[in-house]
Amino acid sequence: MVRFDRAGLSYGSGNGQSGPEVLHDLSFTLPDGAFRWLLGASGAGKTSVLRLMYLDVRPTRGRVLVLDTDIGAAARTALPRLRRRIGVVFQDFRLLAHLSAFDNVALPLRIAGRPEGQIRADVTEMLRWVGLGRKYTARPPELSGGEQQRVAIARSVIARPSLLLADEPTGNLDDAQAQRLMQLFKELNRLGTSVVVATHNDALVAQHPAPALRLEGGRLVRQE
Amino acid sequence: MRSLSLRPAGFDELGLRRALADRALPFLVAAMALLAALALAGWDGAASLARHWEQGAGEELTVQVPQPGEPAAEGGGSRVERVLALLRGSPGIASADALSGQQLSALLAPWLGAGADRVAVPLPAVIAVRLTQSEIDTSPLAARLDAAAPGTLTESHDVWIRRLARLSRSLQACAGMALLLVAGVAAAVIAVATRAGLSARREAIEIVHGLGATDGYIAARFAGRATILATAGGIAGALVALPVLLALALLAAPFAGPGLPPTTPAQVLATLPAALWLALPGLPAAAAAIGFATAQATVRWWLRRLP
Numbered sequence: 001m002v003r004f005d006r007a008g009l010s011y012g013s014g015n016g017q018s019g020p021e022v023l024h025d026l027s028f029t030l031p032d033g034a035f036r037w038l039l040g041a042s043g044a045g046k047t048s049v050l051r052l053m054y055l056d057v058r059p060t061r062g063r064v065l066v067l068d069t070d071i072g073a074a075a076r077t078a079l080p081r082l083r084r085r086i087g088v089v090f091q092d093f094r095l096l097a098h099l100s101a102f103d104n105v106a107l108p109l110r111i112a113g114r115p116e117g118q119i120r121a122d123v124t125e126m127l128r129w130v131g132l133g134r135k136y137t138a139r140p141p142e143l144s145g146g147e148q149q150r151v152a153i154a155r156s157v158i159a160r161p162s163l164l165l166a167d168e169p170t171g172n173l174d175d176a177q178a179q180r181l182m183q184l185f186k187e188l189n190r191l192g193t194s195v196v197v198a199t200h201n202d203a204l205v206a207q208h209p210a211p212a213l214r215l216e217g218g219r220l221v222r223q224e
Numbered sequence: 225m226r227s228l229s230l231r232p233a234g235f236d237e238l239g240l241r242r243a244l245a246d247r248a249l250p251f252l253v254a255a256m257a258l259l260a261a262l263a264l265a266g267w268d269g270a271a272s273l274a275r276h277w278e279q280g281a282g283e284e285l286t287v288q289v290p291q292p293g294e295p296a297a298e299g300g301g302s303r304v305e306r307v308l309a310l311l312r313g314s315p316g317i318a319s320a321d322a323l324s325g326q327q328l329s330a331l332l333a334p335w336l337g338a339g340a341d342r343v344a345v346p347l348p349a350v351i352a353v354r355l356t357q358s359e360i361d362t363s364p365l366a367a368r369l370d371a372a373a374p375g376t377l378t379e380s381h382d383v384w385i386r387r388l389a390r391l392s393r394s395l396q397a398c399a400g401m402a403l404l405l406v407a408g409v410a411a412a413v414i415a416v417a418t419r420a421g422l423s424a425r426r427e428a429i430e431i432v433h434g435l436g437a438t439d440g441y442i443a444a445r446f447a448g449r450a451t452i453l454a455t456a457g458g459i460a461g462a463l464v465a466l467p468v469l470l471a472l473a474l475l476a477a478p479f480a481g482p483g484l485p486p487t488t489p490a491q492v493l494a495t496l497p498a499a500l501w502l503a504l505p506g507l508p509a510a511a512a513a514i515g516f517a518t519a520q521a522t523v524r525w526w527l528r529r530l531p
Contacts, residue, residue: 056434056531077438079531084436094431098239107237111437 001067001194002030002053002163008061009048022048023218025062030196035189037205038198040215046198047091049215050165053196054088055079067162084112087161087193089169093152095140101127101151102136108159126154129184131177145172153181157188164188166197170204182208238428238442240421240449249417249450250457253515256410257461257507258468260403264503265469267399269476272497274392277385285353285362287311287320287369288377292349296373303373304349310372311353314365318354334477410511411518414450418522421446433530443523447516454515458508466504470496 009023023045030036038046051057052064058072065071067082074082087108095104102123109119127136130150132143140148149172156164164185170178182204189195196213199205205212214222289304296306304322311320323331328347366378422429429442473495477486486492 054434058531076528076531080433080436080438082436083434086436088434094434096237096239096428096431098428099237103235103237107432108435110235110237111432111435111441 001032001034002196003065004028004052004062005064006062007052007059007064009052009057010060011057021060021218023052023059026220027062028213028220028223030194033189033192033194035185035195035210036197037210037212038196038215039205039212042200044215045218046215047167048218049213050088050167050196050198053163053165054086055083084108084159085162087156087159087164089149089153089156089164089166091167091171093140093148095148095151095155097140100137100139101132101143101147104140104151105154105158108155112159122158123154126158127151130154146174146177149173150177153184157184160188160191161193164193164195166195166199168199169197170199170201178204237432238425238445240425240445242424246453249414249453250460252413253410253454253457253511254461254464256406256413257458257511258465260406260507260510261462261465261469261500261503263399263402263406265472265500267396267403268497268499270392270396270399274389274396277389277392283318283355283357285355286379287351287353288348288379289351289373290348290375290377291346298372303376304351306372307369307376308351310369311351311365314368316356318356320351320353323350323352407510407514410454411514414454414515414518415522418446418450418519419526422523422526429527430530433527439524439527442527443520446523447519450515450519451512455508455512458511461511462504462507465507469500473497 004026007023007026008021010021011019026049038049040046048057052059052071053066055066055071058064063070063072067085069078069082071079071082096107099107105126106119106123109122124133124136127133130153132147132150132154135143135147138147140151143151149169153166153169156166166185170181173181178201185195185197186208212223213220287307289307292302292304294303295301296303299306299309301309308320308322311317328350331350362378362380366376369376369378432442470492474486474492477495486495
């Protein structure tokens, strides 16, 4: 499902040369339907690992396979199809400010070309589930941080992705909402979605024990 | 419940309504369309003039005999009769015919109107001469005609016709190049506007791209909008061009051939050649095609910077 094979990543330093390596020699495998915590201090490389997984960058060394595709070797035109099977909750939400909550959540389905009637039913249900049933016409600037995060979460799962990646998804949520979110992740995981959650929230990790990938200085130091 | 996959009307996920200059782009395209119409008119006009002059006009002579009824200076008969006899007897002359009063009126009608046959100034006799070939040196003939009826003007069209025909063809080529240039500028304008739109909406594009939208999906949004704006500009340009072209056609009407100047609206509209009437709806169509193709190419090229 997802496999890193001595993968390394460095960003270009601007004058054509490659910069320092932010990820070194990562090797691990996530089978279908896996759940992993992605842990590590700030700057350890969690976001870079997630960026490789949601196809925002290609590895500069080694191999990375996502959903059975070698993303280093794949043609650029083959990637959009893969991206549609991956749901991402970004730390900064990345919602479209000029669209309503409804249209933001519906966007992945519209990009995938689903029928409009089905979209309406699915999105309405999803918004109601995350507790925004009455705010579906509101635009992100009109919503609170927690509400925006819930819209972002709804958007990431609406298309029933095969792989779900979350970068600090509980940052703006209260305890009750955080628990509901973990319920959602576990339910999706049970239905076959692989889930990787990067977080600093140790309490949450303690409450929901699961195998973890721990990063330090761009290297994998522990995996359970 | 609709089961068709229809994009909801007005769904503008990239926020293009604010990004692609709603007024500047159509205005610039309209200006290009107007210039294109003028270039087309010039091209068509120059082509028909060249055709007219190239068609055997080099084999024609015009001989004007002032005071046609007076007796000839040598030989017998009136001046015009003497000149006609000389012409018909000369080698290399295929035919020589004096124009009748009616024919003369018809020639002058585009300038003088319907009353050409009642002009007070005494008109010379005009003899239309056809040569057997166009390279004959006519100066010895002209000298003999002048001896028979002093003041006779022999105008060989040959040299001038050829020069005019060449000039017309050059003008036609210039008009053609102007047309290509206008099309190129229109494409450049659309490309610049599209790039500005891409930069302005970069964040939204990156988000939509990250959600798995193909290059074609994003390019279609931009191309659709550019096509609509360019078509609107093309229609506006064509509408402005129509009265301008009609005015030019009316000015050129006397040179187009014998006949009375147009007076009724139907006659005025008929002064415009059919080719130009067809070209006018072609302008918005061409604008749409250029808008679509340019926007598609610009967006797809720009998207290559994204992973």
